[in-house]
Amino acid sequence: WFIAQTKKQSKKRRTELEIVEQLPKDLELKYLSTANPYPRRREHEEFFNFLKNEIDTWEHEKMKENEEKVLNAVRILFESAEDIEIFNKKAI
Incomplete structure (x- = not known):
């Protein structure tokens, strides 16, 4: 036992x-x-700044009317990305 x-x-x-x-x-x-979140956040910010600058250069090119509408819609989406709710982002 x-x-x-x-x-x-x-x-x-x-x-x-x-x-x-x-x-x-x-x-x-x-x-x-x-983990240090700074490099990832910095890369994210740099990417979107570059993308915004690239989209701005498209404005100077000659475009069709529909292409201009799409460009303006993309700009609006990028500018109001923080205001769009998550379920609406998936729908877009």
Whole structure:
């Protein structure tokens, strides 16, 4: 009986240790971020600034009436991107 109880206690302690060892790693991964969001945000801003400048250069080209309407619609969408709700963005 004593040997069985010792094995049972030993197994219980091992599982408790595994849980305790896993917990700080999980919390560390969840709450402590080592990634720097600045490069990604900067790349995003630079991309959209370049795209806006590129769209502005299209204005000087000779276009058909429908192409001008599309260009104006694209401009409006980019300018009001923050105001458009997420479900409307998918519809667009």
